[in-house]
Amino acid sequence: MRRAFGWLVLAALAGLAAFYLATLPSGLTPGEIAALPAGDAARGERVFWIGGCASCHAAPGAKGEDRLRLGGGRVLATEFGDFVVPNISSDEIDGIGGWTAADLATAMWRGVSPEGRHYYPAFPYASYIRVTPGDVADLSAFLHTLPAVPGAQPESRLRFPFNIRRGIGLWKLAFLNAAPMVEFAAPDPAMTRGQYLVEGPGHCGECHTPRNLAGAMDSTRWLSGAPAAEGTGRVPNITPGDGGIGDWSLADIAYYFESGFTPEFDSVGGAMAEVQGNLSMLPATDRNDIATYLKAIPGHPTSR
Incomplete structure (x- = not known):
C-alpha cells in the first residue's frame, strides 16, 4: 500500500513537472x-x-x-x-x-x-x-x-x-501555428497578398470564423460567420458560400471596404464600422487584394 502511494505521488509530481515545462512561455x-x-x-x-x-x-x-x-x-x-x-x-x-x-x-x-x-x-x-x-x-x-x-x-x-x-x-x-488557413494550387500575386492581409495582420478570421469549445478558430468553417464575441448579434459569413458574399463582385467588396456601402446601398454598422474605417485608410491595391482573396476561398454555408 505504501509503495503504491509512493508511485502515485511520483506520478503526480511527474505530471506537474510536465505541465510546468509544457506551459512555459517561450x-x-x-x-x-x-x-x-x-x-x-x-x-x-x-x-x-x-x-x-x-x-x-x-x-x-x-x-x-x-x-x-x-x-x-x-x-x-x-x-x-x-x-x-x-x-x-x-x-x-x-x-x-x-x-x-x-x-x-x-x-x-x-x-x-x-x-x-x-x-x-x-x-x-x-x-x-x-x-x-x-x-x-x-x-x-x-x-x-x-x-x-x-x-x-x-x-x-x-x-x-x-x-x-x-x-x-x-x-x-x-x-497556435502559422500554417495558412487556405491552400491555393496556383495563387497569383494579388491573391497571395490578400491572403497575407486577411489571415495575418487583418485577423479577419478572429471575428468571422466559428470557434471550438476551447475558443480556437475552426479552420474547417473559415470565415463562415460566428456569434459576436461579446454575445450580442452575429458576425456575417464572408465566403462565397450560401448566405455569404458570393453575389458580390470583386469591385463590390473593394468598394465596401472603401466607402462602407454594400451593393444594395446599405451602410456598414456595428463593430464593422470601425474596421471599415481602418480599411479605408489603406491603398486601393490592398483593398483589391483582400477582395481577390475573399472571392477565391472555398465557400461555406453560414455557420449557426
Whole structure:
C-alpha cells in the first residue's frame, strides 16, 4: 500500500513537472531577433490600419487624431469573463513606450509579454503569428510616434479555470501555428497578398470564423460567420458560400471596404464600422487584394 502511494505521488509530481515545462512561455530565438530589420514608421502606418489597433485600443467612438491615442480601457465581455483592453500607447510607464521591436514581435508571434507571461488569445496573436518581421518592425516604429497616454488598465477578470494563465501554454501547444488557413494550387500575386492581409495582420478570421469549445478558430468553417464575441448579434459569413458574399463582385467588396456601402446601398454598422474605417485608410491595391482573396476561398454555408 505504501509503495503504491509512493508511485502515485511520483506520478503526480511527474505530471506537474510536465505541465510546468509544457506551459512555459517561450520567447524569440536569437536568430529571430537578429532577423528583425530596422523599422520604418511611414510603412508602419499601413500595418497599423490593417491591424486594426485603433479599433480595440482607442476610446470607443474616437474620431480623427483621437484614434491614435491608444490608452485602452474597453471591456470585452465574453463567455470566459471580461477582457480589459490594455494601454499600448507610447507611454513608457503605462503603455509600451519602452518596448523594443523584439518585444512587440514576441507578443505578436508568441503571445508572451516582456515580463514572460502568456497573453490571452483575446489579443489576436493566433493571426498575428503570420505577420512578417518587416511589418512587425515597421509597426513598432510607427507606434513609437503616437501620443503617450498615461493610465494603466486593470487586469482582465476571468472565471475559473480560465484565470489560470499558465493553462494558455497548453492552448498554444494545441492551436497556435502559422500554417495558412487556405491552400491555393496556383495563387497569383494579388491573391497571395490578400491572403497575407486577411489571415495575418487583418485577423479577419478572429471575428468571422466559428470557434471550438476551447475558443480556437475552426479552420474547417473559415470565415463562415460566428456569434459576436461579446454575445450580442452575429458576425456575417464572408465566403462565397450560401448566405455569404458570393453575389458580390470583386469591385463590390473593394468598394465596401472603401466607402462602407454594400451593393444594395446599405451602410456598414456595428463593430464593422470601425474596421471599415481602418480599411479605408489603406491603398486601393490592398483593398483589391483582400477582395481577390475573399472571392477565391472555398465557400461555406453560414455557420449557426
